[in-house]
Every structure is written in C-alpha cells, then in structure tokens.
Amino acid sequence: MDVRLNKKIKVSSEYDVVVAGGGMAGFCAAVAASRQGAKTLIIEHFAILGGLGSSGGVGNFDGRLEGAGNIFDEVVAKMRALDAMEKTGSKFDHNVLPIVLQKIALDSKVKLLFHTDCVEVIRKKKTITHLIVFNRSGFSAIKAKVIIDATGEGVVSQFAGAEILDKDKIKELIPPSMMFFMRDIGKTCLQKQISSKYIYKTKDDIPMLTPWWEPDGKVGIKFKIIGHDTGSGEGLSNAEIEAREKVLPLVKYFQENYKPTYKFDYTASILGIREGRRIKGEYVLKGTDLFAGKKFEDVIAVGTFQTDAGDPKTDKRVYIKGGATKVPPYHIPFRSLKVKDLDNLLVAGRCLSADRIAMSSARVMATASMIGHSAGAAAALAIRTKKKLRELNIEKLQNMLTKDKMDLLL
Numbered sequence: 001m002d003v004r005l006n007k008k009i010k011v012s013s014e015y016d017v018v019v020a021g022g023g024m025a026g027f028c029a030a031v032a033a034s035r036q037g038a039k040t041l042i043i044e045h046f047a048i049l050g051g052l053g054s055s056g057g058v059g060n061f062d063g064r065l066e067g068a069g070n071i072f073d074e075v076v077a078k079m080r081a082l083d084a085m086e087k088t089g090s091k092f093d094h095n096v097l098p099i100v101l102q103k104i105a106l107d108s109k110v111k112l113l114f115h116t117d118c119v120e121v122i123r124k125k126k127t128i129t130h131l132i133v134f135n136r137s138g139f140s141a142i143k144a145k146v147i148i149d150a151t152g153e154g155v156v157s158q159f160a161g162a163e164i165l166d167k168d169k170i171k172e173l174i175p176p177s178m179m180f181f182m183r184d185i186g187k188t189c190l191q192k193q194i195s196s197k198y199i200y201k202t203k204d205d206i207p208m209l210t211p212w213w214e215p216d217g218k219v220g221i222k223f224k225i226i227g228h229d230t231g232s233g234e235g236l237s238n239a240e241i242e243a244r245e246k247v248l249p250l251v252k253y254f255q256e257n258y259k260p261t262y263k264f265d266y267t268a269s270i271l272g273i274r275e276g277r278r279i280k281g282e283y284v285l286k287g288t289d290l291f292a293g294k295k296f297e298d299v300i301a302v303g304t305f306q307t308d309a310g311d312p313k314t315d316k317r318v319y320i321k322g323g324a325t326k327v328p329p330y331h332i333p334f335r336s337l338k339v340k341d342l343d344n345l346l347v348a349g350r351c352l353s354a355d356r357i358a359m360s361s362a363r364v365m366a367t368a369s370m371i372g373h374s375a376g377a378a379a380a381l382a383i384r385t386k387k388k389l390r391e392l393n394i395e396k397l398q399n400m401l402t403k404d405k406m407d408l409l410l
C-alpha cells in the first residue's frame with residue numbers, strides 16, 4: 001500500500017543558480033556561474049567537494065588537461081603547488097582535492113550546503129521553481145532560476161520527470177569499482193581475516209585488480225562489483241556491502257602474491273559508480289560521433305579520452321563493443337546539456353545526454369569539468385540576458401568560454 005506525504009515546506013532561500021552535486025562537474029559549474037555574477041549554491045550529499053575524485057578515491061584526471069578552462073587550470077595549479085599532484089602527470093591526492101576545491105569555491109562566493117540531499121522538485125509546466133532538500137534541519141525548499149543537475153545519477157532530472165536513456169538496461173550498467181589503499185611499511189604484514197565467503201586463491205578467482213602505484217610507497221587498488229542496480233537505494237547499499245566484504249580477502253591475495261610489506265590503509269568512502277542514469281537532452285551524444293571526431297556548431301566542451309565501458313556481466317577486464325576504443329578529439333554540444341522539455345534545467349558531468357559508449361569517455365574528470373564550467377556559464381548568461389536556456393546565443397556563450405581559457409577546437 002502506498003502512503004501520501006502531505007507536508008507544508010518552508011522556502012529557506014533563493015538563488016539564481018542551484019547546482020545539485022559537488023563533484024568536479026558541479027564544482028566547476030558553480031564557480032563558473034558565480035564568477036559570472038550569479039548568486040550560486042551547491043547542494044552536496046557529502047561534506048566535501050570532488051565527488052568521485054575525493055569521496056570515491058579516484059585520484060587521476062583523465063582527458064585533456066590543457067584548455068579545459070581556467071577553473072580546472074586553477075585546481076591543477078593549486079594541487080601542484082601543494083605537492084598534491086604530479087608536476088607533469090595527472091595523478092593527485094584525493095584527500096587534498098576537496099580542500100583545494102572548497103577554497104576556490106568560497107573565494108568565488110559560492111555558497112556551500114553540505115550533508116544535504118535533493119529529494120524532490122516543484123515543477124510548474126516546463127519550469128522547476130523549487131528544489132526540495134533534506135538535511136538536519138528537516139525538509140526545506142530552495143527557489144532557483146536555473147538548476148544544474150550534477151548529481152552523477154541525474155536524480156534532479158528524474159524527480160522533474162525527465163526521460164532516462166536506456167531505461168531497460170539499468171540492471172546492466174558499466175560495473176562500478178571500489179578503491180582501497182595500501183602503503184609499504186617495510187616489513188611483512190600479512191592481513192588477518194574476518195570470516196568471509198570470499199576466498200581468493202588464484203588469478204581466476206579474483207576480480208580485475210588494477211593497482212595505481214604512487215612514488216612514495218603507496219598504492220591504490222580498484223576492483224569491480226557487478227550485478228547491482230546502483231541507481232536504486234537498495235541496489236547501491238548492497239553493492240557497497242559486497243565491496244567492503246571483499247576488501248580484506250583481496251588485501252590478503254595482493255600481499256601473498258605481490259607485496260607482503262604493503263599494509264592495508266583504508267577504503268574510499270564510497271563505491272565508484274562509472275555509470276548512473278543518463279538523461280535525455282535535446283541531443284543524445286553517440287559513440288559513433290566520438291569515433292568520427294564529430295564537430296557541432298554548439299560545442300561547449302571537447303572530449304579526448306578513449307571509451308571505457310566494461311562488460312556489465314563480468315568483474316574481469318572485458319569490454320563491450322566499442323568500449324575500449326581510442327577517439328579523436330570530439331565536440332560535446334550544448335544540446336546534450338539541455339534536458340528535453342524542461343526550460344531551466346541543465347545536466348553536467350556523467351549524467352549527460354549521451355549513449356553508454358559516449359558517456360564512458362565524456363565522464364572523465366577533465367572533460368566533466370569542462371562540461372560543468374560551460375553549464376555554469378550558460379546558466380549565468382541566461383539569467384543576465386533574461387533568456388531561456390534554449391534561446392541562448394551560443395556564440396556569446398562560446399566567447400565567454402574561450403575567454404575563460406577553454407579550447408573548444410572551433
């Protein structure tokens with residue numbers, strides 16, 4: 001039996017731009033909007049910015065690091081100045097990233113609301129008037145002129161009734177991975193076990209283990225989890241539980257077979273979700289567009305990273321067709337950010353309007369940052385010029401982005 005929640009909710013604040021989700025895409029979106037003069041808020045479920053780049057332990061910026069815009073440039077420069085990122089490479093310390101992002105966001109006058117979930121929207125015809133959020137103060141409503149859904153999972157778009165792409169394939173998403181971390185203590189330190197149904201003896205038993213070696217005797221290791229709908233509450237919870245049950249047995253396997261002096265340190269706070277709900281926009285970017293290096297007149301970001309779509313049915317290193325393919329630089333059009341049939345909602349980051357293969361490339365953090373930056377600039381431009389997102393002068397937007405040191409390969 002269903003129940004109905006009938007509740008009067010207080011409108012707690014009003015913003016020009018509200019960004020749901022403070023991952024790399026949401027962070028860049030908010031900073032871009034705020035620097036263009038829009039009163040901007042980030043609503044974030046966790047207490048830190050960076051999304052998978054921090055909470056997920058994914059300490060490596062893929063995609064083209066140059067020309068990704070001055071906000072991303074600033075992140076890289078600050079991380080390097082703190083010795084928290086390789087001087088010429090792309091690996092970084094995921095524990096330092098949220099401190100740097102927070103500083104840039106606050107210096108850019110972005111308001112941050114942590115420990116807060118977007119749980120519903122109020123929609124009038126094609127416009128979202130309010131986001132309903134929940135945190136320690138209970139429910140409240142936040143009024144917004146433009147909303148950017150950077151939740152990775154497209155949750156705000158779903159609440160607003162947007163169409164989800166490939167809805168029938170939701171049980172078969174690109175597998176997520178858990179990251180765990182170990183460090184060399186210079187003496188053998190075999191991991192003690194708690195009783196577990198997971199016992200790993202040979203290479204055939206284990207999921208794909210990908211180590212990310214660090215120069216200072218540390219290693220991050222990721223392994224895949226399959227068979228859960230991580231876009232559902234229970235599915236995500238079960239996937240997290242399974243992942244942590246597997247960690248210590250895998251630590252043991254790693255020590256016994258590779259590095260007996262590496263001690264288990266910690267796991268990432270959350271499972272790393274590669275694919276969530278992708279939202280239908282005015283254009284669905286396709287894998288074939290990437291392979292052809294397609295150019296669009298309304299380009300607002302450029303992707304360069306290879307596709308990376310693991311087979312949902314296995315935790316081994318197996319890819320779906322076209323899922324591990326190099327691509328030439330390709331355009332991401334503004335239409336893939338504009339949610340279909342909604343006037344004031346943009347998607348940014350991995351919930352972009354793209355097919356699975358295209359998303360598997362466009363989701364990497366340098367590209368997600370570009371998409372976010374462009375979404376924020378577009379939102380501010382719409383507000384300043386009193387236009388709907390679909391009426392925006394794209395050339396004006398592109399000029400703003402070029403001024404912000406974004407190389408759009410026009």
Ligand SMILES: Cc1cc2nc3c(=O)[nH]c(=O)nc-3n(C[C@H](O)[C@H](O)[C@H](O)COP(=O)(O)OP(=O)(O)OC[C@H]3O[C@@H](n4cnc5c(N)ncnc54)[C@H](O)[C@@H]3O)c2cc1C
Pocket residue numbers: 020021022023024025026043044045046050051052053056058059060061062063116117118119150151152153155176177178222271272273274348349350351363364365366368
């Ligand atoms: C295992 C793994 C390895 C990867 N390796 C690399 C790599 O080497 N290099 C690379 O560049 N990329 C890599 N990626 C991809 C990359 O990390 C992500 O695609 C990228 O970080 C996505 O950024 P985002 O901002 O779109 O989403 P996310 O980082 O997922 O951020 C979304 C944010 O929204 C918040 N949120 C969600 N729902 C709500 C809600 N209802 N209310 C409030 N807040 C909400 C979340 O807490 C989160 O902080 C990897 C991904 C995985 C999983």
